[in-house]
Amino acid sequence: MRAVLCAREPVFVQDHPEPSPAPGEALIQLRTAGICHTDLELARGYMSYRGVLGHEFVGRVLSASDGALVGKRVVADINAGCGRCEACARGDAHHCPSRTVLGIVGRDGAMADRFTMKESCLVEVPDSVSDDAAVFAEPLAAALHVLDDAPPGTEPIVVLGDGKLGQLIARAVVGSGRDAVVVGRHESKLALVRAAGASAMLESDVGSTLDGARVVVEATGRAAGIALALRLVRPRGTVILKTTIAGATSVDLSPIVINELRVVGSRCGNLQSAIDALAAHRVDPTPLIDAHYPLSEADEAFRHAGQPGALKVLLERRA
Secondary structure, three states: OOEEEEOOOEEEEOOOOOOOOOOOEEEEEEEEEEEOHHHHHHHOOHHHOOEEOOOEEEEEEEEOOOHHHOOOEEEEOOEEOOOOOHHHHOOOHHHOOOOEEEOOEEEOOOOEOEEEEEHHHEEEOOOOOOHHHHOOHHHHHHHHOHHHHOOOOOOOEEEEOOOHHHHHHHHHHHHOOOOEEEEEOOHHHHHHHHHOOOEEEEHHHHHHHOOOEEEEEEOOOOHHHHHHHHHHEEEEEEEEEOOOOOOOOOOOOHHHHHOOOEEEEOOOOOHHHHHHHHHOOOOOOHHHEEEEEEHHHHHHHHHHHOOOOOOEEEEEOOO
């Protein structure tokens, strides 16, 4: 079976063992997978992960104990809880201490001909949502989760970062009816933000034109972005952190105390909400696609995805 492995760098192999579903798991055939910043960081050593990469996907269910799932196109909540602990009992498998995470922690990912996932994590994709849109469901869910943590109001939400996640967060905010201001480094990407209905500015112009935001979302993918977020937010404002990077970071945390800031870590969101947003056309992520590659050209696809300024690169199973 073909697969893309994480072994200090992405490696395409053609002889990976076939997966064997455990009770309560579905066997899924890949249709499309997305390469995200986390995949690139995993390849650099983040989380010390070794296994099949990939957690953004659209697939078709080949087998499942729930026969109604068989043949369906699905996406998945990537966090598979144990189902027995206190966190799972309160419906919070995202923080189950024994969870596996698709393509990230203790579970082979989706960049393979076939893979397995807990049936309870699967969300069906309606016919009205294309593969190219549905493959964004997992990161879109993470983007929509920002709205769970942002205090209500009409003031614009400032988003630091014009990359893949920053773009989705801006679209999620605009789709919810709120205004977004995206701060980035690339005029071409900021043009995409403006086309989606958000305001945008270059990071180099921030000092003179933007200060005292009530809510700042940090999605730069850089440690320096955290310091910038702490500088831009107003006293008693909220900073929502999205960036995960390999290695330690050094940030002056004194502004959190001095300015009495609320700092919130934000990870995964609700997959059904993401699919609903796509089906209702509140968010269109497809302008963010840079390229499609067959699974067999994964090495080249990862090189493309790792280039400065690259947006979403997709891998397609193809026969």
